[in-house]
Amino acid sequence: MKLDLSLTVNGEAISARVEPRMHLVDFLREVLDLTGSHAGCEHGVCGACSILVNGEMVRGCLMLAVQAEGAEVWTVEGLTESGAIAALQEAFVARNALQCGYCTPGMLVAAATLLKANPSPTREEIREGISGNYCRCTGYHAIVDAIEEVSRA
């Protein structure tokens, strides 16, 4: 059984038919070919699938695509194109805040969400803000540095 789905992704109106069991990040990756959002643990722990739905950060693996009916979704691709996270991306590169890059799209969404709510976070607040996003390469220090640098720019 497939259901009709209409939503906006990265500013573009999308209509599709999806199985109810398809979660949102698989819809983005497999149907729309937006592979920037990563499906890591698929049970809400790793944060690699973090995206914005109606302006709020959510786990793409813990929301069904059919639940995004009428929603406005932004992924790392759209946020890159719009320039919304350009300063963060620049700082991540400058500070070596990624190695394999698997966590980076979700980490950027978490960082942007944090800075929107709290433009001048302490390092402790930055660590709390990214605590739902796992990084297995960097040890987080460089990521905290990069976010801190953007917050002070």
Added chain:
Amino acid sequence: MKPAPFAYARATTLAEVFDLLETHGDSARLLAGGQSLVAALNLRLASPSVLLDINGVAALRGISFADGRLRIGALTRHAELGADPLVAQHAPLLAQAVPHIAHAAIRNRGTIGGSLALADPAAELPACILALEAVLVLASREGERRVAARDFFQGLYQTALRGDEVLAAVEIASQADVPCTLQELARRHGDYAIVGLAAQSARGALRLAWFGVGATPLRTPRAEAALAAGDVAGAQAALAGELDPPEDLHGPPALRLHLARVLLGRAAAALKGH
């Protein structure tokens, strides 16, 4: 992993929810925030044949205050709970609990009703509800019935909810200006607690509700009485007879009992300094 196939239906009114529950019975699950249910579907720990999405049911939304009681709609998301001025004023224990619940992305979707109906014994909100002596409003086609928090949590993931009912709201007598504190120990920020404590003062008495130490959130009346009388050491000693935490990956029962005593000491200090 990916979920097994299921059918999906959206409800926008309680009447539709009751119809769908009647039609599908035990093979259906209600979908609220989905932050535990969708994970369980992905892991194939749950495989309902129908999901009933209740996110569009307006009657389950909203926070209001009347006649000294706070009413919190079941679909209130954790982030909303943490930011609501009525909650901060009348049930500050809940506002204190929110930052401990998982992570920001989860708090944007997860709901209080979902957390209570799931009744995870390591979760913060069931223990808070117990410490607040809240009343749960359960709705069915026959109408509403009210169940005290102490009667709602019946076992591991077991509640008083019947198959034809939906948790509609939580009602709490105002705790404005009454000291409370939430304490927990977790290995990492946002993890489930190894041991947690929701403590609420109440007219010379004290209510201690523990989470992560048994099959349900638990009250400890002897420790409550000792602490209310100002005897912190006596309260800590009483815990040995009142808590029987299971052994798990976090460590042996003795470790958790020790950590519970530590939390009780911290809670006593926090309540005193309130």
